[in-house]
Amino acid sequence: MQSLSNRAKILEKKPMTLAERAYLPAIFQGLSITLRHFFTKKATIRYPEETRPFSPVFRGLHVLKRDEQGRERCTACGLCAVACPAEAITMVAGERKKGEQNLYREEKYAVSYEINMLRCIFCGLCEEACPKAAVYLQADKMAPPRFERDEFIYGKDRLVEPVSPDTRSKRGIQLTAEQADKLRTQLA
C-alpha cells in the first residue's frame, strides 16, 4: 500500500546471525559494561560523615550582624518584614535607654526579632532590603531539623551573632584586623 506521507520506512526482519543467536557475545558485552560500572567512582556522599560542599552563594540560616564595636546593627525599621514574601519575619521595636549605647548602634532597636524558619523560603530579599546591613543569610549554615514546630521560630537568642570577633559569622560586613583587635581588648 502506498503510504500517504511517502515517509514510511520499510523495515525488514533480518534473520539473526549465528553470533547473535548464540547470545554469548552479547552476554560478554553486557558483562563488560557492568564490570566497568563496578569500578567507576560512586556518586554517593555518605551523609553524616561527609557533607556536600555548599555553594558560596548558598542562602542558609539568617544571622543578625553586630558592628565593629559589638553593637547590634538592626534598628527594627521593618523593611525586611515588608520585603519578606513569605511573611516570616516579625519584630517589636523599642527605644534605646541611657547606658545601652554599647549594646545598640542606633536609638531604636529590635526588642524582639523572630523569623519562622518553616515559613521562610530563603529567598534573601530581607538581606537585600536591609538598609543597615544587619540581616544576612549565611552560606555555611542551615536551619537544622527539629521535632516541634515552635522550635523553628528563631528569636534573637539564636539569630544575633556572637560579640567575639573570632566566632562571628563569615557573611556580611567583616571586621578589619584592627577593629577585631580593638574589640578583643574591649571584651577583655
Added chain:
Amino acid sequence: MTFETLGWQGLVILVVFGLSLLIATYCTYAERVIAAFMQDRVGPDRAGPYGLAQPLADAVKMFTKEEFFPGGASKTLFTLGPCLAMTTALMSSAVIPFGNAMKFGDTSVHLQGIEVNVGMLYIFGVVSLGVYGVMIGGWASNNKFSLLGAIRAASQNISYELAMGLALIAVLMISGTLSLREITLQQTNPGAWHFGDIFAWNVFKQPIGFIIFLVCAFAETNRTPFDLPECETELVGGYHTEYSSMKLGLYLFSEYINILVVTAVMSVLYFGGFNYPFQYEFLDFLSNKAGLSADWAHNIFVLMGVVAMFMKIFMGIFFFMWVRWTLPRFRYDQLMRLGWTILIPLAIFNILLTGGLITTGIIK
C-alpha cells in the same frame, strides 16, 4: 579407617560445615555490595566497618519477624520445605576436596569430608534432592503462585540436570573416575613449564562442556537469568511467597550454599581444584631453600592449595553475582527451548567430539 583418622575427618567435616555457613552468610553481603557497585551505588555500609556486620543485622531481622502459617497449609510440610532445602544444600559439600592430604607424622589427613569413589554421583544425587525442598514448600503453601514457582523449579532442575550430566560425562571420559579427588589430582602436569601447569586443567580440554556446565549451574541454583521459580514480576515471590521469618531465611541461605557447592564442583571439575600455577616450584622452594622439614613444606604447600581452591570458589561466586546483575530473566519457553533443543544436543555432540579426540589420541 582407624578411629583417629575418623576423628580427623569429623573435624574436617565440621570445618567445612562452618565455612560453608560463613561463606553463605557473607554471600548475602557480597551480593548486595556487588549489586550496588554495578549500579553505581555503595551498598550497605552502616552496620560495622564497611557494613560487615550487615549479615548479622539481617539475621536478627529475620529471627524477629512474625512466623506466619498460611490458612489451609499443611504445617508439617510447610516447615519441612526449608529444612529439606537447607539440609540437602549443606550435605553436598561433604565430598568436595578442598585440599590435598596433610601429613602429621604418620597420619595423613585428607582435606575432604568423605572420600568416596563416587563423589560425582553423590553430588548429583544430593543436588537433585534439593528440588524437593522447593517443591514441598511451594506445594504446602496452599497458594497458586507458590505452586507455580515450585513446578517451575522442578521442571527446570530436571531439564537442566540432563544437560549437566551429559556435559559431565565428557569430563568423566577424560578422567576415567568419579572420585573428585582423583579428578583434581589428574589436572596437573609436573613436567610442564612453570605457568603451563594450568593447561592441564579440564577447562582447556572441555571448553564446550564447561560452557554447558556453567549455564546448567545457573539453572540448577535458580539464579538469574534462570530464576523463574522466584520470578517477582509474575509469581509475587515464587515458591517462597508465603514464607516469612527464618524459614524464608533458610530458603535464601540454601540458595547461597548451593552456589558455593556448584562453584566448588566447577573448580574441581574444570579449574584444577586445589592445583595452582607454580606449585611445584613453590614446594621445591619450601623444602630445599627455606629449610623446612619435609612434613612442614608439604603442609604449607597443601594449605596454599586450599587457598587456591577458595580463590577459585570466590571468583566463581563473584561471577554468579556479576551475571545476576547483568542479565535479564529468560522467558519460561526460552528457558525450556535452550535446555532441551540447544544444550542437550550440544552436550551429546561434545561427548562424540571428546570420544573422537580420545580415540585419535589428541587429548588424554
